[in-house]
Amino acid sequence: MSTEKKVTKKLTLNEKIEQQSEKLKQLKAQKQALEARERVKKKEQERKDDTRRKILLGSYLLNKMKNEANKEKILADLDEYLTENRDRILFGLDEKIQS
Numbered sequence: 001m002s003t004e005k006k007v008t009k010k011l012t013l014n015e016k017i018e019q020q021s022e023k024l025k026q027l028k029a030q031k032q033a034l035e036a037r038e039r040v041k042k043k044e045q046e047r048k049d050d051t052r053r054k055i056l057l058g059s060y061l062l063n064k065m066k067n068e069a070n071k072e073k074i075l076a077d078l079d080e081y082l083t084e085n086r087d088r089i090l091f092g093l094d095e096k097i098q099s
Contacts, residue, residue: 065071075091082088085095 061074065074075093078091079088079093082091082093083096088095
């Protein structure tokens with residue numbers, strides 16, 4: 001085999017190695033993008049689930065408040081729990097003076 005053919009063959013192998021390295025970089029980037037999308041999707045689902053829990057719990061408590069005894073107990077708990085005046089107004093509670 002002549003020296004020229006060996007150089008050509010080496011260049012071809014080096015080119016193939018370079019091409020495979022580039023393809024590997026692209027595949028790694030695709031994998032990272034996919035993982036990032038999955039993390040975002042999971043976080044969005046967790047937020048949606050949390051919102052749904054809050055809505056269901058609120059609906060449950062509103063239903064419980066139809067009974068006067070339950071209503072008084074729940075409002076007493078809310079009176080201690082709620083600190084924002086705009087939230088307190090929603091339940092007919094007195095505004096708290098902010099210090």
